[in-house]
Amino acid sequence: MSEKNDGANRDVTKRSARERLQAEREQQKKKDKRRRALVVGGAVVGVLGLAAVVGVIAANTGKGDKTAKGPVAAPSGATGKDALAIQTGKDGAKSTLTVWEDFRCPACKAFEDNYRDTLRDLENRGLLKIEYHLVTLIDGNMRGTGSLNAANAAACAQDAGKFGAYHDLLFVNQPQETDDAYAKNAKLLELSKKVDGLDTPAFRSCVEGGTHNSWVATSHEAFRAGKFKGTPTVLLDGKDIFGDQANPLTPQKLKEKVEANAGLTPKPSASASASASVSPSASASGKPGSKTVFKGTTED
Secondary structure, eight states: OOHHHHHHHHHHHHHHHHHHHHHHHHHHHHHHHHHHHHHHHHHHHHHHHHHHHHHHHHHHHHHHHHHOOSOOOOOTTOBSGGGOBEEEEOTTOSEEEEEEEOTTOHHHHHHHHHHHHHHHHHHHTTSEEEEEEEOOHHHHHHOSSHHHHHHHHHHHHHHTTOHHHHHHHHHHTOOOTTOOGGGOHHHHHHHHTTSTTTOOHHHHHHHHHTTTHHHHHHHHHHHHHTTOOSBSEEEETTEEOSOOSSSOOOHHHHHHHHHHHTTOOOOOOTTGGGSOOOOTTSBTTOOTTOOOBOOOBOOO
């Protein structure tokens, strides 16, 4: 074989080697590209999957907070339609006061502070019974769980036969509307120590376990279904006596109405004109005797 042919063969061999090497490199690049695409794609799917899981958890958590799903466990002695009311006072009383309240509601505190003595006096005389309905407006408006937790604790106190005293204590010690202090069970349990005989293992278990949460949620749904304007809503024998701004209710006027229902002839008090007037348009100062005007709590 001539040197010329031998050189030509070597050139062909070199070109073939370079071509094979180039082909192998191109193939490897394609493999690397596919592998990177799979890794990135897998990472994206993983992130989206995690986001979906977190979203489901968040959605379920939110639904749980709002609906308090579970069996409805009414507190002992609950009365009224669907056992959604807690009654104080004597069964034989001629007058029934229906009160819709939220333990975080400043307007409800103002009502309680101004009318508490009158209400307890009428109850003790056997003239009035009160049906309390507990709602969670502030939890919805301000966010949090203080309204729910406090209402559950009050229902637990009802189980122990201590509702009236604990109910009053919760309003006397009500935190600022923006302070969701009642969301902490420790706070609710601390207050229970001020009610004789309430701080028991059974009460603690009821509070910490949220035994009556679903009952409270059902009560709130009944409030919404009733299309009430806000809290407090106060009805005397089914009639709204708290929302008439032209003739605002006072403790003295309430006393006279209840006594009249019982067939008693009320004697106007000399201090009647000085009685505190609290209506859904009056101020939430909560000070007995205050005539400043406040707005009741309404649902956003």
